[in-house]
Amino acid sequence: MNEITCKCGHVNPEGTELCLSCGRTLSKDAENRKTADVMRYEGMARRSQTYNLSIIDKIWNFFSSVKVGVWLIVTTLIASSLGTIFPQALFIPQGTENVYYEERYGIAGKIYYVLGFHDLYSSWWYLLLIGAIGTSIIIASLDRVIPLYKALKHQRINRHESFMKRQRVFSDYSVESPEKTIAQIRERLEKKRYRIREEKDHLLAEKGRFSRWGPYINHIGLIIFLIGGMLRFVPGMYVDENMWIREGETMAIPGTGQEYFLKSDGFTVETYEQGEDPEVFNNTIEREGAIAKNYQTDAHLYQREQGSIAGQQGELVEVQNGAIQVNQPLKFDQFALYQVDFRQDEYLSMSFNMTNKASEESVGSFTIRFDEPQKVYELENGYSVELTEYFPDFSGFEDGEPQSVSPIPNNPAFLVRLFSPEKPDGEVAFIGIQRNVEPLGENDYALEFAGVETRDVSGLTVRKDLTLWILGLGGAVFMIGVVQGAYWNHRRLWLKKTADGRLLAAGHTNKNWFGLRKDLEYVFDSTGLEKPVDHQEENLNRNTSADAKEENNRDSTS
Known part of the structure; x- marks a missing residue:
């Protein structure tokens, strides 16, 4: 690593713009740049602006760029928006993704599926984008916070005159007793809760240094938040599954690894009746019809014993029982079961x-x-009757063959063979709702519909989220950084007694220059000196006065 030796004798790392000892500029580029830009990182060398030789340097420089970080975020936002064009795989019939999108949305749906937008938030390339954003935040933060910390931690009190003159707030005073003036200023600064450091006839006062770390606290919060989001794809950390359970049925709860089972005793729908609350519901019931009052599944929760075979009823131990209602889930072992949907009168037999x-x-x-x-x-x-084939959701014939579109008995149909003493070989019939077909000719025997039994089906959502506290922590840390960086600012004042007895005063803040000027006005009031001049404000006032004078001259001429 090359080094830069300042005129004061201090050896600075390559890429340093201001000497870490006296504050002189060390490069023509720093000399030509605005003081505020140079002071952003105290003129300290940043790795991304120093090395560009190895592949590690190039990767580091790429991710340390703020522009790269912004483009990564924009790309991720665009990808996220594209994921909302069509329904995600979670909201369509499971196992039908390869045909669903093309049949429903045509060539656009096929492209959508092939590119992985149907399962966007768990796709490898989306996770790669999230990881790249996290990498960019980490590298960009380290590239800036480490040199900034070193520069602020080891600030020198005695600064070169050129450093003082380069500050936006600066004044050169001729006073009879610089030591007495510095003592008066120090007393006032202490009342303003500035941290004072002195070295011979030089003084450095600062407060609010911790505000400089606000943006990097933001970055830590974002990193924690991204980690929490990516942990949702780790098995066991996050579960969001749907289950449909029928009355009287016992089934394994998805996401629990066949450890927990649920039995439904029944499903209840309650609606408001006319006159129950006339002021609230009567007009609405007349206008809209029935208004739901309660959706409820009465259930028993079972846990499989250790070492038993999954699904065996005799080895299940009841853990709890109760009602699952909308907004009143059944909670157990970091899981929660929510009532979200239902189907009534599904065929049972x-x-x-x-x-x-x-x-x-x-x-x-x-x-x-x-x-x-x-x-x-x-x-x-x-x-006797032999059930040859069963079609739960009969949708018609294709090439002479009966078809079923789903395993749910929405429109059951059967291909049967009827055996009788007269017809020992049997007669073939196709039976369905309002359908009785004899495909091989007229039969002597027929099946007549005698009755139907139905049951209700509860739609439940299984939730488990062990990442919520991580997401909450990330959000809290982020907000701490926002408050830290937004409501405080880093203010500094340098005082220097020159060899010829003059007193130099220079001030700097990372923002809120008005607040710094107010502090300096209070501090210098006791000395009888004018507060240090804000040269940017002075130039602005001078230009404004010149413009006003020129306008007045034009008006006079007219």
């Missing part, structure tokens, strides 16, 4: 009579349960 067409007499009846269909239903006197 259908009953049929097998009758002789000629005599119209019934030779027996049987019931098909859709959750446990049997292969053969034996009737009396040698009659």
Whole structure:
């Protein structure tokens, strides 16, 4: 690493713009730049502006750029917005993603699926973008905060005259007793709670240095927040699953690893009745119809015993029972079950009579349960029905073959073979709702619909989120950084007695120059001296006066 030796003899690292000892400018570039720009990092060398040789240097320089960070954020926001064009995979029938998007949205849907936008927030390239943003924040912060910390930690009290003159707030005083004046100023600065450091006839007063770390506290909060977001893709840290459970059914709760099971005792829908609360509901009920009062699933929660085989009812131990209502979830072991949806009157079973067409007499009846269909239903006197094929959600014929669009019994249909003493080889029939087809010719026996049994289905959401506290911590740290950087500022005043007895005063702040000027006005009031001049304000006033004078001259000439 090359070094730069200042005229004062101090050796500075390569890339340093202001001598860390006396404050002289060390490069022509720093000489030509605005003082505020040079003072941003106290003129300290930054790694990204010093090295560019190895591949590590190039990667570091790339991610340390603020422009790169902004573009990464913009790219991520654009990608996130594209993920809202069509529904995410979570909201469509599971297992149908490869055909759903193309059938529903055409070529645009196919492109959407191929590029991975259907499962955007868990796709590898989206996670890579999030990781790149985190890397950019970390590297950009380290590239700036380390040199800034070193420069502020080891500030020199005695600054060169050229450093003082380069400050925006600066004045050169001729006083009889500089030591007495410095003592008076020090007393006033202490009342303003400035931290005072002195060295011979030189003084450095500062307060609010901690505000300089506000932006980097922001970055720490963002990094914590991003870590919390990425941890959601770690198994066991985050669960957001849907489950549909039917009345009387016991099923494993998704996301619990077959450890917890839920049994539904029944689902209840309650609505407000006319007259129940006339002032609130009567007009609405007349206008809109029924208004929901309560959706509720009465359930039992079971836990599988250690070492048992998953799903065996005899090895499940009841943990708790109660009602799952909207906004009143069932909570257990960091999980919560929310009532979010329901389906009423789903088919549970259908009953049929097998009758002789000629005599119209019934030779027996049987019931098909859709959750446990049997292969053969034996009737009396040698009659039986064989269930050849079952189509839970019959959608029609394709190339002469019956089709089912889902495993849910929304429109059940059956291909059966009817056996009787007269027809020991059986007769083929296709039975459905308002459908009785005999594909191989007219049969002697037929199935007649005898009744149906329905049940309600509860739609529940299983939630587990171990990252919430991390996200909350990240947000809290971020807000601390915002407050720290927004409501405080780093103010400094340098006083220097020159060899010829003059007193130099220079001030600097990272923002809120008005506040610094007010402090200096109070501090210098006791000395009888004018407060140090804000040269930028002075130049602005001078230009404004010149413009006003020129305008007045034009008006006089006119």
